[in-house]
Amino acid sequence: MSTPGRGLHGRVLDTLGPAITAGEYPAGSVLRTDELAQRFEVSRSVMREAVRVLESMHLVESRRRVGVTVLAECEWNVYDPQVIRWRLAGSERPRQLRSLTVLRSAVEPVAAGLAARLATPEQCAELTECALGMVANSRGHRLEEYLFHDVAFHRVILTASGNEMFARLGGVVAEVLAGRTHHDVMFEDPDPAAVTLHVQVAEAVRARDAERAERLTREITEGALQELDILAP
Amino acid sequence: MSTPGRGLHGRVLDTLGPAITAGEYPAGSVLRTDELAQRFEVSRSVMREAVRVLESMHLVESRRRVGVTVLAECEWNVYDPQVIRWRLAGSERPRQLRSLTVLRSAVEPVAAGLAARLATPEQCAELTECALGMVANSRGHRLEEYLFHDVAFHRVILTASGNEMFARLGGVVAEVLAGRTHHDVMFEDPDPAAVTLHVQVAEAVRARDAERAERLTREITEGALQELDILAP
DNA sequence: GTGACATATAAGTCTGACTTTTTGTTCCCG
DNA sequence: CGGGAACAAAAAGTCAGACTTATATGTCAC
Numbered sequence: 001m002s003t004p005g006r007g008l009h010g011r012v013l014d015t016l017g018p019a020i021t022a023g024e025y026p027a028g029s030v031l032r033t034d035e036l037a038q039r040f041e042v043s044r045s046v047m048r049e050a051v052r053v054l055e056s057m058h059l060v061e062s063r064r065r066v067g068v069t070v071l072a073e074c075e076w077n078v079y080d081p082q083v084i085r086w087r088l089a090g091s092e093r094p095r096q097l098r099s100l101t102v103l104r105s106a107v108e109p110v111a112a113g114l115a116a117r118l119a120t121p122e123q124c125a126e127l128t129e130c131a132l133g134m135v136a137n138s139r140g141h142r143l144e145e146y147l148f149h150d151v152a153f154h155r156v157i158l159t160a161s162g163n164e165m166f167a168r169l170g171g172v173v174a175e176v177l178a179g180r181t182h183h184d185v186m187f188e189d190p191d192p193a194a195v196t197l198h199v200q201v202a203e204a205v206r207a208r209d210a211e212r213a214e215r216l217t218r219e220i221t222e223g224a225l226q227e228l229d230i231l232a233p
Numbered sequence: 234m235s236t237p238g239r240g241l242h243g244r245v246l247d248t249l250g251p252a253i254t255a256g257e258y259p260a261g262s263v264l265r266t267d268e269l270a271q272r273f274e275v276s277r278s279v280m281r282e283a284v285r286v287l288e289s290m291h292l293v294e295s296r297r298r299v300g301v302t303v304l305a306e307c308e309w310n311v312y313d314p315q316v317i318r319w320r321l322a323g324s325e326r327p328r329q330l331r332s333l334t335v336l337r338s339a340v341e342p343v344a345a346g347l348a349a350r351l352a353t354p355e356q357c358a359e360l361t362e363c364a365l366g367m368v369a370n371s372r373g374h375r376l377e378e379y380l381f382h383d384v385a386f387h388r389v390i391l392t393a394s395g396n397e398m399f400a401r402l403g404g405v406v407a408e409v410l411a412g413r414t415h416h417d418v419m420f421e422d423p424d425p426a427a428v429t430l431h432v433q434v435a436e437a438v439r440a441r442d443a444e445r446a447e448r449l450t451r452e453i454t455e456g457a458l459q460e461l462d463i464l465a466p
Numbered sequence: 467g468t469g470a471c472a473t474a475t476a477a478g479t480c481t482g483a484c485t486t487t488t489t490g491t492t493c494c495c496g
Numbered sequence: 497c498g499g500g501a502a503c504a505a506a507a508a509g510t511c512a513g514a515c516t517t518a519t520a521t522g523t524c525a526c
Contacts, residue, residue: 007508007509007510008509008510009285009509032476032477033476033477034476034477042510042511043510043511043512044511044512045278045281045509045510045511045512046509046510046511048278048282048477048478049281049282049285051477052242052282052285052286053285053286053288053289055286056286056289056290056313056315057289062477062478063476063477063518063519064475064476064477064478064517064518064519064520065474065475065476065477065517065518065519065520065521066475066476066477066519066520067475067476067477068477073397074397074400077312077313077314077401078397078398078401079310079312079313079398079401080289080310080312080313081310082289099396099397099398100398102343102347102396102398102399103340103396103398103399105343106339106340106342106343106344106399107336107339107340109339110335110338110339111339114335163332163335163336164306164307164311164332165311165312165332165333165335165336166335166336166339167307168310168311168312240477240478240479241478241479242478265506265507265508266507266508267507267508275479275480276479276480276481277480277481278478278479278480278481279478279479279480281508281509284508295508295509296487296488296507296508297486297487297488297489297506297507297508297509298486298487298488298489298490298505298506298507298508299488299489299506299507299508300506300507300508301508467526468525468526469524469525469526470523470524470525470526471522471523471524471525472521472522472523472524473520473521473522473523474519474520474521474522475518475519475520475521476517476518476519476520477516477517477518477519478515478516478517478518479514479515479516479517480513480514480515480516481512481513481514481515482511482512482513483510483511483512484509484510484511484512485508485509485510485511486507486508486509486510487506487507487508487509488505488506488507488508489504489505489506489507490503490504490505490506491502491503491504491505492501492502492503492504493500493501493502493503494499494500494501494502495498495499495500495501496497496498496499496500
């Protein structure tokens with residue numbers, strides 16, 4: 001997905017990033033740039049660029065006379081989309097999915113409330129369109145089409161909130177929803193109750209009813225929490 | 234703060250990062266690596282490392298035969314602590330502060346609710362200690378001491394939530410609170426009502442009353458929103 | 467044991483040559 | 497006159513080698 005192979009250093013990252021985020025090198029492990037360069041058969045300059053990127057993600061720290069030290073998980077930039085993707089692809093997937101779903105449960109209701117106040121007429125229209133698309137594909141194992149509209153729906157909500165930080169979570173939510181459809185148990189058609197809630201959120205936003213939009217969205221995200229067996233009120 | 238001068242490429246970033254995030258180069262502007270290297274009086278290798286880091290933050294995109302293109306604001310990794318710091322230091326400060334405060338208003342109440350369920354006895358103790366520290370320094374222009382305990386309080390809440398993504402926002406909240414104390418209008422002693430709320434949150438967490446902890450924290454964050462004239466319910 | 471000093475090590479830096487990709491131009495032919 | 501293929505130039509990408517610098521660690525005298 002996104003950007004496969006944007007240069008040699010990117011290839012290195014595609015291997016090293018997932019390895020580190022998967023915990024293959026325990027915190028405190030020390031790597032040497034030269035050794036890594038040999039292992040990946042690239043020049044030191046390329047390897048250094050890769051290390052610099054990992055460093056900017058706070059996955060590693062490079063110190064003179066010591067080497068490249070792998071940092072503890074609590075230091076990582078867990079909001080970096082690249083890091084999120086690496087973790088979603090590895091063995092940490094379930095935990096990452098839980099973290100993200102909890103984050104969603106905090107952010108999306110507030111975003112929906114703001115969207116109800118700030119959404120443009122175009123965004124309102126887009127929203128109802130998405131909701132209708134979800135309804136139309138909610139039966140007959142049209143999972144891909146359903147997912148497409150579901151992702152679009154949440155993206156519009158987050159964008160319409162007018163908050164750049166919320167908007168930036170659109171990609172994350174997309175990956176969570178896609179993950180649920182593709183990897184996890186989702187053989188059956190989506191829950192009709194969830195579909196209805198989306199339609200109602202679209203209505204509430206169009207009606208500028210912030211409180212209602214927030215409450216309904218909270219119901220949606222609480223459903224997502226329950227799917228993952230995360231304790232709810 | 235944090236890491237001043239971790240190598241030559243870091244110095245370059247200290248100048249180039251703020252410049253880009255401040256909007257000095259409009260989206261679509263094209264820079265050339267060699268020219269930049271000359272301008273900053275560093276070698277191309279160092280400049281390339283800096284560009285790679287900016288690229289990993291999605292601030293720029295490097296393409297052959299074209300150069301280093303500055304990306305649109307909506308592409309930026311606005312959750313990267315470095316990017317946040319750069320923006321808080323520049324002319325985008327007010328907007329960044331608003332975004333972050335809205336994010337806080339979404340995250341912290343949910344985090345407090347989770348903390349009420351999951352906090353360890355040690356964390357509960359720490360929390361009450363912080364709240365008491367806030368009370369003790371809430372009068373007599375002891376702003377720095379008050380800030381210290383305030384930051385610690387919110388950090389404990391976010392950490393005790395058990396969610397790594399929430400925990401990671403501790404630093405961000407710290408910068409927001411520090412910014413409010415140092416830059417903005419905060420000559421008077423803190424609002425007594427806010428102090429009381431913190432004490433009550435600590436009590437609620439200790440009493441494992443998730444709903445109450447969430448509600449009280451929501452009151453705190455709504456106060457923060459009002460301070461910035463962000464429309465509230 | 468403590469402090470100063472020496473040493474080895476690995477990252478950091480610079481330079482210059484070469485490769486590769488991409489874009490824009492030119493030129494030929496339909 | 498238009499479209500497509502060949503060409504040329506530009507900028508990033510890659511590599512190899514030499515050199516610098518910081519620093520952890522070990523050594524020795526006191």
